[in-house]
Amino acid sequence: MKQNKITIIGSGISGIAAAIRLAAKGHKVLVLEQNKVAGGKIGQIKHDGFRFDTGPSLFTLPKLVDDLLNIDNPHKGHYFNYKKLENTCRYFYEDGTIINAPSEASEFADEVAAKTTEPKDNVKEYLISAKKLYNATADIFIFNPLNRAFETAKRIAPSALRPLLKINPLRTMHGENSRWFKSDHVIQLFDRYATYNGSSPYLAPSVLKVISHLEHNTGAYFPEKGMYNIVEMLYQKAIGLGVEFRFGTEATGLIINNNNTISGIKTKKGDIKTDIVVSDIDVNTFYRHTGRELTKPRAVKKSSLSSSAIIFYWGMERTFPELDIHNILFSKDYKGEFDAIFHKRELFPDPTVYIFISSKVVKTDAPEGCENWFVMINVPSPENKFRKEHINTARQNVIEKIQKVLNINPEIHIRFEEVATPETIQTFTGSFKGALYGNNSNSIWSAFLRHKNRSSKYRNLFFTGGSVHPGGGIPLCLASAGIVEKEIERI
Ligand SMILES: Cc1cc2nc3c(=O)[nH]c(=O)nc-3n(C[C@H](O)[C@H](O)[C@H](O)COP(=O)(O)OP(=O)(O)OC[C@H]3O[C@@H](n4cnc5c(N)ncnc54)[C@H](O)[C@@H]3O)c2cc1C
Structure with missing residues (x-):
């Protein structure tokens, strides 16, 4: 097979996975990343002894990561350390019911x-x-x-x-x-x-x-060093295979030829010539920015976005034995909550609150006697940015819910606080309107309308990541990179 110079735009997990696969095939791979670090939506914050995973917290199908790490040596075995959780989640309802969800299906x-x-x-x-x-x-x-x-x-x-x-x-x-x-x-x-x-x-x-x-059947896992370690391990693997990463390098445009091919990528630091382009940018953003000269496909023109989130990262100065690593405090009116997110497109006063505490498993993620709370509610991917008063209302709703369901006033225990909003998610990851998973799957046609992994017009333009086929979430992003590898082989 011809060895190509392949440029991947974006170092989200799918971009790194595609880089590993293509470098292992002998291609010369360059990854352009606008941020100073790799990982995109899989990020981390460190502050005063606390470490927070800022994006994904639920890890399934870890074998897909192992397969990448062992791509050039299938016999090396398991060297990325993670463990299967005994309890996948703890569910709290307002009537006092608490359901633990053991990993083992019959125990559940x-x-x-x-x-x-x-x-x-x-x-x-x-x-x-x-x-x-x-x-x-x-x-x-x-x-x-x-x-x-x-x-x-x-x-x-x-x-x-x-x-x-x-x-x-x-x-x-x-x-x-x-x-x-x-x-x-x-x-x-x-x-x-x-x-x-x-x-x-x-x-x-x-x-x-x-x-x-x-x-429930294959199990929920957690990396021994936290979610960001998935990125660290894959990044190191890519480097080992000769992939070059250029951080702080935003792809601002494409150099398009008359014969329906792309011959380069424009950046503020100069143009980069390439044989093949793989975009790991959220596809809705791609067609509005780097690929704005290309005709927007139907999946983008008629995009119906997935939900976004408001997340409070709280360094808590005590521990809470009533909570596990993953906790859900359910809304009393689930239908009302989804109507607010997808129809009324507003904040819901009784949100379902997700509390993720990695320090329950990774002890070094919080100082002794403390916990790192990631407290998230789902919100619409907003037309207009949420104002400060919206975020304050969301925070108050979350605190009231925690008080009502857990009988804890979290506010008096917060030592450190940071907030992520749809706007900050968009700024940091390029995700259009802060949508966590590209377009939603709210129709039977969603899977078929999702953007394909290969451009139908430009022969050497490919797409990977959570906003294209097969969809969002770590396992699907890794599958997406696998499809791109196969599609490139077909050129
Ligand atoms: C809050 C949150 C919670 C989530 N929870 C889970 C979970 O529990 N489990 C799960 O499996 N998944 C979860 N997800 C989804 C998962 O994180 C994503 O599907 C996945 O990480 C997306 O990866 P990606 O490869 O599409 O790239 P992204 O992570 O979207 O990264 C794209 C990269 O492209 C870069 N970029 C954008 N534009 C340019 C440009 N012009 N030039 C150069 N670089 C550019 C960005 O800076 C970014 O680094 C969650 C996501 C979020 C945000």
């Missing part, structure tokens, strides 16, 4: 049956159905380009595809969960998985129940 089913009116077998059978659906869909919808879906499906045994044919595509995730479960608490717990790609369970299609399979 026991816990649900003990805490709610839900028969244990309903949970077990639901998770088996989610697993079968994942096995039927993963190769078609995740690990290969969608325009080759038919080709991929032909390679799969017809019996393995049956779960996909059985699911009603017009039913929403909430409709599917309501069909399976009797308990409102359990329906809400499984509805929540729609938020893992920034969507609403009241709009997203039933097939997204596959997301729960990853957490």
Whole structure:
């Protein structure tokens, strides 16, 4: 195969993964990154003995990271250290119900049956159905380009595809969960998985129940040194394979040839000639900035964005044994919350609050006797930026929720505070309007409308990352890089 000079714009996890794959194939790979550090949405803050992962906190399918680290030596084994969590999450409801979710599916089913009116077998059978659906869909919808879906499906045994044919595509995730479960608490717990790609369970299609399979059947993991360590390990691997990173280098435009190819990238530091361009920039931003001269495809013109977030990073000066590493304090009105995010596009007064405390597992992430709280609510990707009073209202709503559900006044224990908003997420990661996962999956057509990994017009332009096929979240971003590698091989 011809060895090309490949330039990747953006050092998000998918950009680094693509760099590793392409460098391992012998290409000369350069990564341009506007920030001073790698990782994009996977970031970290350090302050006064506290360390916070600023973006993702939930880590599934770690094997995808191992595979990259071992790409040139499959026998080296596991040297990136992470562990399977005993409890994937702790769920709190306003009526005092607390459900722990052990990693082991049958223990989780026991816990649900003990805490709610839900028969244990309903949970077990639901998770088996989610697993079968994942096995039927993963190769078609995740690990290969969608325009080759038919080709991929032909390679799969017809019996393995049956779960996909059985699911009603017009039913929403909430409709599917309501069909399976009797308990409102359990329906809400499984509805929540729609938020893992920034969507609403009241709009997203039933097939997204596959997301729960990853957490409950394959397991939730956590890196021994925190989420940012995923980036550090992959970055080191890329360097080892000869990838060059240029930080503080924003790609400002493309050099486009008449024969529908891109021959270079413009930066404020000068033009860079290249054979192939891979963009890891949020695709909505790409067509408004670096690739603004290209015709906007339908996926961008008609984009319907995923949710964004307001996150408070609180250094807490005591520990809270009632909390685990991942905690959810559910809204009493889940439907109202999603209506506020996707229809009314406003803050909701009773938000579902997610508290992630990495120091429960990584002891060095907080000073002795303290904890590092990452406190997040989902919010719309706003048309206009949230003003200071909106952030203050959100903070007050969060504090009231914590007081009501946990009977703790967090405010008196905060030693350090930093806040992320849709605007800061956009500034730091280039994510359009701070959307966490590109476009949402609130329609049965979302998967098909997502931007492809290869430009249909420019032969040497490719796209990777959470805003293109197959979608957002670490595992899908890693799958995206794998598809780009295969597509480049096809040139
Ligand atoms: C708050 C939050 C919580 C999340 N939680 C989870 C979770 O628990 N689990 C999970 O799996 N996923 C989660 N995600 C999603 C996950 O983080 C993303 O899907 C993934 O990290 C996106 O990676 P990416 O490769 O698309 O690039 P991004 O992370 O979007 O990075 C793009 C990079 O491109 C750079 N860039 C942009 N424009 C230019 C330019 N013109 N020139 C040069 N560089 C440029 C940016 O600076 C950035 O570094 C979360 C995301 C956020 C923000």
